[in-house]
Amino acid sequence: MKDGMRFVDCDMHIVEPPDLFTRWLDPKFRDRVITPIGADGQPKRGVWIVDGLPSSADEPLQQYRKPLHRPAKPKEDGGPASRQALSSSRLAASGRLDFAIQRDYNAEAQVMAMEMEGVDIAVLFPTAGLALLGRDGMDPQLSLALCQAYNNWIADYCSYSPDQLKFAAMLPIHDVHLACQELLRAVRDLGAVGSFIRPNLLNGHFWHANYWNPLYTMHEELGVTWGFHEGTGAWYSHMNTLYGENRFYRHVASHWIEMQQALIAQLVGGVFEFHPSLRVGFLEAQNSWVPGILTRIEWDYPNYRDTHAPYLSLTPKEYFQRNCWAGVEGSEPEIEATAGLMGADRMCISTDYPHFDSSFPDVSNNLLKRVSRETAAQILAGGAALWGFPGEDYRKADLAMDRFRRERSGVAEPVSTASR
Numbered sequence: 001m002k003d004g005m006r007f008v009d010c011d012m013h014i015v016e017p018p019d020l021f022t023r024w025l026d027p028k029f030r031d032r033v034i035t036p037i038g039a040d041g042q043p044k045r046g047v048w049i050v051d052g053l054p055s056s057a058d059e060p061l062q063q064y065r066k067p068l069h070r071p072a073k074p075k076e077d078g079g080p081a082s083r084q085a086l087s088s089s090r091l092a093a094s095g096r097l098d099f100a101i102q103r104d105y106n107a108e109a110q111v112m113a114m115e116m117e118g119v120d121i122a123v124l125f126p127t128a129g130l131a132l133l134g135r136d137g138m139d140p141q142l143s144l145a146l147c148q149a150y151n152n153w154i155a156d157y158c159s160y161s162p163d164q165l166k167f168a169a170m171l172p173i174h175d176v177h178l179a180c181q182e183l184l185r186a187v188r189d190l191g192a193v194g195s196f197i198r199p200n201l202l203n204g205h206f207w208h209a210n211y212w213n214p215l216y217t218m219h220e221e222l223g224v225t226w227g228f229h230e231g232t233g234a235w236y237s238h239m240n241t242l243y244g245e246n247r248f249y250r251h252v253a254s255h256w257i258e259m260q261q262a263l264i265a266q267l268v269g270g271v272f273e274f275h276p277s278l279r280v281g282f283l284e285a286q287n288s289w290v291p292g293i294l295t296r297i298e299w300d301y302p303n304y305r306d307t308h309a310p311y312l313s314l315t316p317k318e319y320f321q322r323n324c325w326a327g328v329e330g331s332e333p334e335i336e337a338t339a340g341l342m343g344a345d346r347m348c349i350s351t352d353y354p355h356f357d358s359s360f361p362d363v364s365n366n367l368l369k370r371v372s373r374e375t376a377a378q379i380l381a382g383g384a385a386l387w388g389f390p391g392e393d394y395r396k397a398d399l400a401m402d403r404f405r406r407e408r409s410g411v412a413e414p415v416s417t418a419s420r
Contacts, residue, residue, distance in 0.1 A: 002118030002364045005376065006394055008383030009114070009122040010327055011229065011283040011350035014157065015105035016128050016150075018043035024149040029142055048128070051142065056131040056233035061245050096361060097354050105354065107160030111404055113353050114164060116361040120397045123387055124154060124167045125196050125229055125283075127355070133173065134234025136203050143172035147182050155190035161404065163396035166387065168196040168227045174203065176211055180218045187222050193387050194225030194279075199262035200236055207262050208269020216275040225279045225387050230258045259285040260293050263324070267297060270311045272319040280324050281386045284350055287326035288334045291341035294320060321346055325386040328379065330363040335379070336371045344375045348382030 001007065017023075021033045022043050036046035048055040100109040114122055126132070129150055133143055147170045158165040169186035171179040186192035205211045219226050232239070232251045237258070243249035259282045265271075272278060282290075297316040305312055314322070321343055327350045328335055339347060349367060352358035359366055368376050384393070 001120055001398075002380060003368065005373075005380050006384065007117070007119050007364060007380040008348070008387065008389060009117070009119045009351050009353075010281060010325070010348035010383030010386055011227075012110075012114075012119070012122040012124055012353050013127050013355055014110065014124050014154065015045075015100075015354065016126060017104075017153070018045050020153055021048065021146075021149055024153045026145045026148065029145040032142060033146075045128070048132075050132070050146070051139070053135065053235065055128065057134075057235045057237070057240060058131075058233040058247065061240060062247060065245075100354055107157050107165065110157075111161055111164060111401075113351070113360065115401065115404070117351050117353070117364050119351065119364075120394055120401075121164055121166060121384070121389060122351075123193060123227075123383065124158065124165060125227070126150065126154075126170065129170060130198075130229065130231030131233040131235075133170070134198055134200065134231070134236055136236045138174045140172060140175035140178055143174040144178045144182060146170075147172045148185075151182070151186045151190055151192065155186075155192070158191070161400050162191065163393070163400040164404075166191075166193045168192065168194050168225075168229075171195050171197060171215075173197060173215075176215050179215050183215070183218055183222065183224070187224055192224070193389075194227050194281075195219065196227050196229055198234065199228045199230055199258045199282075200234060201238075202236065206265050208265040208271060212271075213274070216271060216278055219279075220275055220277045223277075223388060225281060227281045227283055228259060228262055229283045230255045230285060255285045256289055260289055263290070263293060263320075264297065267316045267319055268309055268312075270309065272323045273311055273313060276322070278323055279386060279388065281348065282324065282326040283348075284327060284329070284352060286332055287328055287342070287347060288332065288338045290320070290326050291338060294342070317342075325382055328367075329359065330366040331359050331370070333370065335367070336375060339371065339375050339379070344378035345382065345385070347379045348386050349379050 018035070021030065022035050025033060032051050034049035035043045038044040047059050054060060099112055103109040110122070110124075132146060150170045154167045158167050169183060169190070169192035171182055173179045183192075183195055199207070216226075232247060232254050237250070237254055239250040239254045239257075243253065263282060266280065294317045301315065325346055325348050326342070327348050329350055329352055349363065351360050351363045353360040364380065367379060371379070
């Protein structure tokens with residue numbers, strides 16, 4: 001809870017363990033994934049080679065870029081000092097992630113981060129895995145095996161505190177029917193609350209294609225959320241063609257533009273008309289672009305609906321306000337104005353922990369500085385509506401956080417006969 005307000009982190013990240021695929025991948029596929037190793041012969045974090053290609057296109061695109069030197073003393077303002085694979089980090093060098101680094105980004109560190117921000121419940125997304133499936137033509141069975149490995153691992157990770165840690169399942173969208181099967185397994189057997197899907201064009205199928213109808217229907221029938229999440233570095237991203245080596249260009253463009261195109265496809269293509277109970281989140285792309293896109297579609301609506309989209313029964317804004325949510329990261333100066341245009345109840349917030357461009361642990365503080373308390377309360381709790389968390393889930397999360405604090409302080413938990 002943040003200052004008396006409920007807070008669901010709609011998009012928090014984990015850092016995958018070095019042995020993700022050496023330990024969790026089906027042995028039949030392990031010779032197709034090469035994991036980096038250290039001098040001790042043990043797996044270490046880095047770029048995986050999957051069927052001969054790096055798991056992120058960032059590596060070959062920037063193969064001649066050199067890392068930045070960490071200064072002898074970290075900058076007090078958290079300015080650029082260290083480097084992820086391709087980006088300076090204003091977060092790691094500030095020392096704000098020391099607690100997580102010391103714990104190797106384990107589940108205890110995840111809950112500690114939630115406590116620091118005031119998060120009640122967090123929905124977890126990958127880090128290196130964001131670009132893992134981002135290529136056309138991947139063998140669907142390999143795609144499935146990779147997803148199963150990740151989903152099995154993150155379900156185990158969330159078991160540390162399942163009332164606080166939730167996850168979006170990675171889906172093998174190189175075959176829509178395999179994606180349906182894995183979503184069903186992840187929700188029914190592992191406890192997933194929805195899916196993580198990139199917004200890019202895949203194998204010639206965009207999001208208004210009838211090809212995706214079985215997957216839309218599966219989400220509806222299971223009552224779980226479709227979470228769009230972009231990530232720079234995918235092989236199939238058109239941003240690579242446009243901007244090439246310069247990750248600054250690609251990072252700016254991909255997160256916004258790919259989301260805009262996905263929303264246009266789903267709105268104009270009738271996805272929400274034919275799947276009225278589908279919930280879709282547009283995450284880690286800010287959201288000030290949403291009112292403009294809705295206005296643009298509605299500008300053309302009278303001219304084209306009868307001839308090109310006669311199946312639509314609502315306006316684009318009505319569909320959005322029924323089926324969609326879009327995330328913010330707390331420090332955008334236009335949040336209050338955007339909330340007035342699209343509705344604060346259609347917004348949610350992501351800490352983006354522990355990524356290089358996150359404002360953690362001040363995401364919620366930044367939000368409270370920029371909007372009214374009424375607006376902040378709606379945005380902080382927006383993730384609960386997006387991911388379908390009932391009010392009872394907050395009570396369970398409170399109990400879990402109390403247990404976490406007691407265990408860390410060494411205080412015995414009081415005996416109670418009340419049902420939990």
